[in-house]
Amino acid sequence: DAGVIQSPRHEVTEMGQEVTLRCKPISGHDYLFWYRQTMMRGLELLIYFNNNVPIDDSGMPEDRFSAKMPNASFSTLKIQPSEPRDSAVYFCASSLGSRAQPQHFGDGTRLSIL
Amino acid sequence: GQNIDQPTEMTATEGAIVQINCTYQTSGFNGLFWYQQHAGEAPTFLSYNVLDGLEEKGRFSSFLSRSKGYSYLLLKELQMKDSASYLCAVLTGANNLFFGTGTRLTVIP
Numbered sequence: 001d002a003g004v005i006q007s008p009r010h011e012v013t014e015m016g017q018e019v020t021l022r023c024k025p026i027s028g029h030d031y032l033f034w035y036r037q038t039m040m041r042g043l044e045l046l047i048y049f050n051n052n053v054p055i056d057d058s059g060m061p062e063d064r065f066s067a068k069m070p071n072a073s074f075s076t077l078k079i080q081p082s083e084p085r086d087s088a089v090y091f092c093a094s095s096l097g098s099r100a101q102p103q104h105f106g107d108g109t110r111l112s113i114l
Numbered sequence: 115g116q117n118i119d120q121p122t123e124m125t126a127t128e129g130a131i132v133q134i135n136c137t138y139q140t141s142g143f144n145g146l147f148w149y150q151q152h153a154g155e156a157p158t159f160l161s162y163n164v165l166d167g168l169e170e171k172g173r174f175s176s177f178l179s180r181s182k183g184y185s186y187l188l189l190k191e192l193q194m195k196d197s198a199s200y201l202c203a204v205l206t207g208a209n210n211l212f213f214g215t216g217t218r219l220t221v222i223p
Contacts, residue, residue: 042215043157043201056210091156099209100145102159 002026004106006092012112018080021109024073025094033103034067034077035091043091049075082113116140118214120202125220126192134187134200134217142207148176148187149201151216157201160187189219197221 005024013019025032033048047057052069060067064083069075079086089110093103117139126132138146145164149157163169163178163185175188187200199216206212 043203043213045211099205099211100162100164102147102162103211105156105158107156 004092004094004104006090006106006109008109009107010110010112012114013082014114015083016081017113018078019082019086019111019113021077021090021092021111023075023077023092023106025075025092026096026104027073029094029096029104030072031095031099031101031103032069032075033093033095034075035093035105037089037091037108046077084113087111087113116204116206116212118202118204118212120200120214120217122215123218123220125222126189128192128194128221128223130192131188131190132192132219134189134202134219136185136187136202136214138183138185138202138204138214140183140204140206140212143180144205144207144209146176146178146185147203147205147211148185149203149213150198151201152198160200192221194221194223 007022030051034046035043037043046059047067048055049069067077089108091105091108093105095101095103119137147162148160150160151157161176163176168177173190178185197220199218201216202214204212
């Protein structure tokens with residue numbers, strides 16, 4: 001069975017550029033999460049969706065970050081304009097049924113902003 | 115605010131037993147997860163506790179005491195492949211999941 005699929009795996013871009021990260025959750029899962037992981041702050045929840053609807057975006061750092069889920073099988077996280085402090089590994093995860101269910105993580109996107 | 119504490123690093127010997135502790139202070143509690151994350155890889159689910167007591171799953175066990183705000187992950191018969199970070203995560207009363215910064219375990223021969 002296919003797990004959570006993220007693309008790209010690596011992204012290197014210059015400060016000020018727009019960055020778009022993509023995620024395909026596990027088929028049938030109704031929750032989708034975007035996380036950011038850094039050495040200093042660990043794994044932080046940015047936003048999550050339930051049935052394609054954003055439920056909690058309080059973790060989104062600022063207006064430069066936006067996320068969409070146009071359908072049950074696709075989500076994007078966009079950073080515009082990007083800054084060096086956005087460099088991190090971004091994970092997408094999905095789960096089924098409730099917040100008490102295990103989350104299945106994608107392999108992540110390693111983002112470097114120069 | 116939410117607070118989750120784990121030791122930053124631990125070292126243990128192959129074949130031994132290691133206990134990784136996690137203490138938490140959160141706004142309400144709806145369960146505690148443990149995830150394993152190998153370097154450069156995604157976190158993978160290990161266990162979920164919502165009631166007090168010990169849950170055993172093969173070489174791995176997880177314990178929870180809600181009154182003490184305390185959990186531990188017990189790894190038995192350590193293998194080299196168990197070298198990884200172990201993340202404690204708490205589901206709060208508002209059903210928000212907060213992760214600790216993780217414990218990096220190194221297994222030595």
